[in-house]
Amino acid sequence: MTDLSAEVSALPDRSLLVLDDDAPLRTRLGRALEQRGFEPTLVGSVQEAIAAVKVKAPAYAVLDMRLEDGSGLKVVEAVRDARPDAKIIMLTGYGNIATAVQAVKAGAVDYLSKPADADDVVRALLARGDAPAPPDNPMSADRVRWEHIQRVYELCNHNVSETARRLNMHRRTLQRILAKRAPR
Template identity: 85%
Template sequence: MADLSADIAALPDKTLLVLDDDAPLRTRLGRALEQRGFETTLVGSVSEALAAVRQAPPAFAVLDMRLEDGTGLKVVEAIREARPDSKVVMLTGYGNIATAVAAVKSGAIDYLSKPADADDVARALLARGDEAPPPPENPMSADRVRWEHIQRVYELCGHNVSETARRLNMHRRTLQRILAKRAPR
């Protein structure tokens, strides 16, 4: 963290917009990034984020992909128009290749899965030019990635176990057992 704080302290503009509709995560991530030296603005919706970008375009942004009132891609576009040199990192609880490609095409420099560590987010924001940030120190386990995917499909199916099992091509009872367990680490 000391190296990151020094790198952030050397920045001419430390403004950072954090957009996430999960208030505890947004607050925790915002505080952690503020402790590292960023000047954070925390917002919980696309409309709040667009207003914040119009008022003062940030040098950096950490945006959630899926929100109740839209998508973080809309905010990426607004930031790119207002401040082309801004660095944007997308966060999502439901990572997949299609959304990662869409995020990068819209102008994001990186795409991280939730829960993202503040150091990983800061490293992604501070990556220079074409240099890719280093891989995360503690990536999600394969079991956790699988569990996240199942939860996402379950949510998209309106919490209908039978429909979720059909879409995942698994037995309904197997799915019920997985859903009854706690999330793996």
């Protein structure tokens, strides 16, 4: 942490926008990034984020992809318009290749899956064009599968039959999976 904190302290502008609709996560991440030297502004919606960007365009941004009032991609565009040199990281619990491509095309420099460690976020923000190193503790394949099932279940308004149909699995199998705890 000290090496990263020293690098962050050397930055000319440490302003950082953190957008996530999960308040506890947003607060924890904001606090951790502040301890590492950033000056975070924490917001919980697309509208709040766009308003914050109009007040002061941040040098860095960590944005959630899917929010209750829209997509974090709108905020990527707002930050890019206000400050083309800003480094933007997309953060999401439901990572897939299509949304990663969308985020990068919109102007994000990296795309991290939740739960992302604060040090991973800082490394991604400080990366200088090199491909980032693989994470020390990536999600297991079981966890990725479970996250995907949860997302589809949520998109189907918690309808087990519809979720099973979309995932092409038996309804009872899905019910057993949903009854278990999330894998690590």
